[in-house]
Amino acid sequence: MIAKKKDIVFPRISPLGDKGLLIEFGNHFEISSNKKALALDFLINNSLPKGVQETTPTLISLMVRFNPLEITYEHLKEKILFFLEKDLETPTHLGRSFVIPAVYGGDDGPDLEEISDLMGLRSDQVVSSHTESQQQVMMLGFGAGCSYCGLLPQVWNIPRGEKVKPSVPGGSLLIALRQTVFPATPMPTGWRRIGTSPCLTFNLNKEPKFLLNAGDSIRFEQVSKNKARSISDDILWETFEK
């Protein structure tokens, strides 16, 4: 029974385990699907149905975790359908905005040259294009506080690298598929690294401990290696209203 794409109507709601409900807005990535997932996430959290425990937005879907002994799957599905009747195209809330300093190339961005070749640009043009792009935090995942940001212009549509790096530091700027992955802790990755920020977005001594949330807006700003050394890794917490 090979699934036929035309059989599936989006948004599609289905059980994910016995305590989860998944709303999918498509079966391939489109920025509009991400915006809908984030809008639904906001609506649900703004008027949290009883028994709902948490929501996890990802690129084109939203997972809702609930206690099935407090609210049934069918009942929750009805409530979700009610939210889905609302306009999810127009943003109902604005995320916060951050400008994040980063060092590009050299030891901090060992794959900048390779990416420049793939994009057919000089490395300074690659850096300019990256720093000029306003990016949205589309989701957090893979590891604690690791954000998936985008979309970068079409010229950034390059595949993941072929080799997996066993570990890159938190603060790395990792590139593939028009996205910047910005981890907050060390992690293995197959993505190419063009730079590193001296700032981390996960800090146990700060409130909130996770600085970025899906829906926030970020832009990177190039700084020199020397300048980066003088920047404290928790400086981003000073740049927004709590």
Next chain:
Amino acid sequence: MTLFVKKVFPGASIQDNGRPGLQRFGLTAGGAVDTLALNLGRSLFGDKSNTSVIEFSGAGGKFIVKRPSFFASTGANSTIKLNGVLKLQAEVFSASEDDEIEVSSISTGFYSYLHVAGGFLTAVHFGSRSGNIRAGLGTILKTGDYLPYASPVNVKISAIKMRNYTNCNKIRLISGPQTRLFSKKIFENFLKTEFTITSSRDRMGIRLGHQGKKFDTKSGLNVLSEAIEIGDIQIDGQGVPTILLNDRQPTGGYPRIATVISADLHKVAQIGVNSTFKFTLVSLNEAIKALKDFTDELSDLENEVFNLTRDPSDIDNLLSYGLIDGAIRGDEYEES
């Protein structure tokens, strides 16, 4: 005061109910893998709060008690000794300063727990003491550590019936949003297959082994990164299934063929390495019914606990105990 970790094997950590609610920030809830064993131990101490325990994975450790308190062991069958003397599991025992507690030979199961009255008082992150290696949260045990714990209050020497982990050869699952990505034939074959628990297992997941065909995913089947639920069974690029557990990645791009029901999570996690089992497909309603039964079992645990030291006035059939067996008349020596 504290429990000194004299020797511990990798894979031991402090665990409690974990930190739910943070998956949107890339952090899965973690917490004790065997919630039944966790609550069995808590019920022994009459404890209804989120007390933490030591969780052992497949191997135990040696500890020196630095302040008198009460301890108990639950979970997978293991040998527990106090100063070399065997203790029963699921039974409270007292230990004095400088006593040595040894947990060893974990068999019939995988996760063993050591409880202390009042719980361990190690570092709290996001309201939980659960150790999470990848995120660097809570406490992962190391030889030489000192683990603080509360002063014991009102502890009774009590016991509860141990659970049997030997007969978990059927694990129930329900289909999920990505089941449709596999052909009907592959899914049916999956349900017929006898799986083996491999030694590639930890708190993140259990890699399964099996004879026969791989569960081929059609080409280009990698899905977009999506939230992963506990119990999800992902099929990787080599066609190998992995059951994802408490410390799993929050999101992932491998397709998931089905999800183990909540009521069977502790059962599948307690199957020993090289043991075999099969999956059974159930409906969502059956999964919820099983969850309800499991929740009831957890809340009834406190009624199962019995005291080992009893007040004679509480014993209604006192006369049937043969309390004077072995007594002597007093004149035996005179006769001989």
